[in-house]
Amino acid sequence: xxxxxxxxxxxxxVQQRDAGADGVFxxxxxxxxxxxxxxxxxxxxxxxxxxxxxxxxxxxxxxxRPCLRCKPDQPPLAERQAxxxxxxxRLIDEAEEAPDLDSLAEAVGVSRFHFHRMFKAVTGITPKxxxxxxxxxxVQAGLAAxxxxxxxxxxxxxxxxxxxxxxxxxxxxxxxxTFRAGGAGEQIRFAIAECSLGPILVASTxxxxxxILIDDxxxxxxKDLQDRFPKAELIGAEPEFEQVVSRVVGMVExxxxxxxxxxDVRGTAFQQRVWQVLRAIPAGRRVTYAELAQLAGVPRGxxxxxxxxxxxxxxxxxxxxxxxxxxxxxxxxxxxxxxxxELLNREVISE
Numbered sequence: 001x002x003x004x005x006x007x008x009x010x011x012x013x014v015q016q017r018d019a020g021a022d023g024v025f026x027x028x029x030x031x032x033x034x035x036x037x038x039x040x041x042x043x044x045x046x047x048x049x050x051x052x053x054x055x056x057x058x059x060x061x062x063x064x065r066p067c068l069r070c071k072p073d074q075p076p077l078a079e080r081q082a083x084x085x086x087x088x089x090r091l092i093d094e095a096e097e098a099p100d101l102d103s104l105a106e107a108v109g110v111s112r113f114h115f116h117r118m119f120k121a122v123t124g125i126t127p128k129x130x131x132x133x134x135x136x137x138x139v140q141a142g143l144a145a146x147x148x149x150x151x152x153x154x155x156x157x158x159x160x161x162x163x164x165x166x167x168x169x170x171x172x173x174x175x176x177x178t179f180r181a182g183g184a185g186e187q188i189r190f191a192i193a194e195c196s197l198g199p200i201l202v203a204s205t206x207x208x209x210x211x212i213l214i215d216d217x218x219x220x221x222x223k224d225l226q227d228r229f230p231k232a233e234l235i236g237a238e239p240e241f242e243q244v245v246s247r248v249v250g251m252v253e254x255x256x257x258x259x260x261x262x263x264d265v266r267g268t269a270f271q272q273r274v275w276q277v278l279r280a281i282p283a284g285r286r287v288t289y290a291e292l293a294q295l296a297g298v299p300r301g302x303x304x305x306x307x308x309x310x311x312x313x314x315x316x317x318x319x320x321x322x323x324x325x326x327x328x329x330x331x332x333x334x335x336x337x338x339x340x341x342e343l344l345n346r347e348v349i350s351e
Contacts, residue, residue, distance in 0.1 A: 010052045013038045022076055026053045028064040035059035040070035084108045085122040085297035088115070089130065089273075098131040122297050125276050133272050186232040189241050190225060192218050195249045197339050200315075201225060202245045203234075208262030212248055212315040214335040228313065252316050255347050256283035259317045267311060273297070274308035275318045283319075283347045288326045310334055316343065 004010050004024050013021040021038035028035040029045040035053065036042065053059040056066075056073060066073040074080065088104050099107075104127060105115035119127050188210065190203035195214075201221035203211040211228065213221045225234065244261065251259045265275060277295045281287060287295070289302040289309075296305055309320040315335055321343045324330055333340035 007052055010038070011047060011050065014050065015044065017041065026056055026059050026072055027051065028053060028059050028062065033064055034067040035064040035072060036067040037070045037072045037076075040067055040072075042067065042069050079294060079299055081118050082122055082294045082297050082299050084110065084115075085119050086299065088119060088127065089297055092127070092131050098128075101127060122295060125273065130273065186229070187235055188225070188229055188232045189235045189238055190222075191236060191238070191241050191245045192221060193245050193249055195252050197252060197335075197342065200249065200252065202241075202248045204241070204244060205264045207264035209244070209248070209259075209314060209317065210264040210266065211313045212252075212317060213313065214252075214315050214339060248317070252343075253346075255316055255319065255321075255343055258283075263314060263317060265314065265318070267308070270296075270304065271308045271311055274305050275312060275314075278309075278312075278318050278320055278322070281319060281322050283322075286322055286324050286328070286344065288328075289323055290326060292323055306332060322347075 004013055004021050010021070010025055010027070012018075014027055017039045019039040024038075026035050026037065028051050030049040030051070031045065035056070051062070053062065059072075060066075070077075075083075088108050091099060091104060091107055101116060102112055105112040108115060110118070116127065119125075119130070125133075186205065188203050188205055190201060190211075192199055192201050194200070197214055198216050199214070199218045199221060201211065201213040201218075201224075202209065203213075203225055211225055213224055215221050215224075247261060248259065251257055265272060267275065274292065274296045277292065289306050290299075292309075293299055293301040293305045298304060306323075309323055309332070312318050312320045312334075315321075321333060321340045323332075325332075330337055330341050330344065
């Protein structure tokens with residue numbers, strides 16, 4: 001009969017304010033004349049006054065009006081918030097200079113405090129952090145196209161060169177001159193080890209781990225790293241790096257323990273937003289690409305978030321293996337579907 005297949009189960013869902021039941025059924029309250037979502041935060045009604053409906057239309061045809069608190073006649077709250085955040089992200093991306101918090105909140109029609117809290121809840125980062133990432137992307141593009149570093153940073157919206165250089169390593173992951181040279185002169189330490197999933201390559205810059213790659217062929221792993229950082233100096237087989245590798249392997253063997261090492265995450269502003277959301281998904285939980293798109297503030301961007309998952313070069317620590325198809329099936333893992341299934345199985349067991 002399903003999780004919400006009878007009135008007893010539906011009543012339990014209402015008492016628990018189960019958001020998972022939203023869109024599956026609605027309930028009406030005879031004493032107030034309204035109908036609600038199961039997750040409605042209104043004061044609980046008496047069971048004798050509650051009836052259940054399979055659709056909004058059925059509740060309205062029975063004479064009930066929408067609850068003003070949970071707004072069951074509108075898209076779910078998470079979807080409405082995601083749409084607001086997506087609008088704000090577009091404003092940030094398209095602005096010549098990063099808009100301030102008040103301007104963004106006014107543009108999307110919510111209070112300053114509510115907007116800041118909502119943005120962070122949906123994306124996992126603050127509006128300021130997202131704006132910095134957006135400018136980083138513009139600087140990265142500009143450093144390749146503009147005549148000078150100064151031209152690139154002003155084109156990206158930095159008001160002064162001093163302000164940019166103070167943040168340059170956080171923005172780019174390296175000094176502007178190094179980035180402009182394609183990473184030339186940057187040192188990346190790496191090592192290859194064996195784990196239960198096969199050969200694993202761990203690489204790190206001064207900022208943190210920049211790659212965790214898994215494959216059956218160790219030579220392919222090295223080539224992959226070289227392709228990612230073609231002008232960097234790759235330094236392998238240092239004894240002091242073994243401890244870092246050991247901690248990464250420990251996380252792969254037991255994903256639920258997480259990784260307490262810093263990451264050097266490089267990607268577009270959108271990719272970084274998706275990866276930040278992924279890092280907030282706890283071990284043992286699975287989300288669909290559609291759910292991840294909503295969490296990332298792009299409700300219709302399932303394909304875009306799938307591409308961001310595919311671009312992730314830091315396996316397990318950025319847990320794209322926790323994303324599944326809408327029907328719950330496992331697919332789309334750059335390090336192999338079998339490895340994805342094994343990682344998910346380990347998280348269930350570790351729970």
